[in-house]
Amino acid sequence: MSATNRANHKRNANDSYPTPSWCTEAIVREIVWTSDSRVLEPCCGDGAISRVIEHVQWVSHIEWCEIQMGRDFLEYDFFGERFDFVITNPPFSLAQEFVEKSLTLANCVIMLLRLNFLASGKRKEFWEKHPPTAIHVLTKRPSFTGNGTDATDYAWFVWDTTGRQKHGMFWI
Numbered sequence: 001m002s003a004t005n006r007a008n009h010k011r012n013a014n015d016s017y018p019t020p021s022w023c024t025e026a027i028v029r030e031i032v033w034t035s036d037s038r039v040l041e042p043c044c045g046d047g048a049i050s051r052v053i054e055h056v057q058w059v060s061h062i063e064w065c066e067i068q069m070g071r072d073f074l075e076y077d078f079f080g081e082r083f084d085f086v087i088t089n090p091p092f093s094l095a096q097e098f099v100e101k102s103l104t105l106a107n108c109v110i111m112l113l114r115l116n117f118l119a120s121g122k123r124k125e126f127w128e129k130h131p132p133t134a135i136h137v138l139t140k141r142p143s144f145t146g147n148g149t150d151a152t153d154y155a156w157f158v159w160d161t162t163g164r165q166k167h168g169m170f171w172i
């Protein structure tokens with residue numbers, strides 16, 4: 001769900017913006033992992049997040065979807081399979097749908113979202129129904145295009161039902 005709001009910026013097809021590795025490394029350090037963790041990356045793109053996660057010693061399996069590789073996450077049937085974590089940077093235009101489906105699949109959902117995603121009246125009902133348990137604000141702005149940063153701030157939003165993760169506001 002990355003990228004820029006500049007008027008002259010044309011968004012990539014499918015909102016394809018790989019997450020810089022430092023952003024993933026920053027949240028990996030904050031997560032309380034359990035051994036044999038099973039992770040779902042529901043829109044893996046070129047694998048930018050998965051390549052960081054696969055080095056976490058407690059991760060035993062990473063499942064994936066990616067519409068450009070024929071697996072539409074919102075349509076995909078997991079046949080009851082569950083995960084310890086869903087971690088992704090979702091397509092901006094489908095962020096809410098991604099969170100909602102992820103919450104049915106994992107006890108801990110972690111999404112990189114724009115900070116102003118919080119401030120939309122359109123999503124009031126969604127936030128009241130699904131308040132995040134933690135928000136880890138990125139104190140440095142990521143560049144998703146390789147052409148510098150835009151005027152957009154991001155945070156990792158966490159929905160944790162296990163009680164194992166830190167709850168509250170953090171700046172990383």
Ligand SMILES: C[S@@+](CC[C@H](N)C(=O)[O-])C[C@H]1O[C@@H](n2cnc3c(N)ncnc32)[C@H](O)[C@@H]1O
Nearest residue numbers: 001014017018019043045048066067072073089
């Ligand atoms: C912002 S990019 C992030 C890619 C990757 N998660 C990362 O962080 O590097 C969003 C990705 O979502 C994929 N995508 C868009 N709609 C999708 C869908 N319905 N199901 C699965 N993937 C989708 C896009 O093709 C793109 O790769």
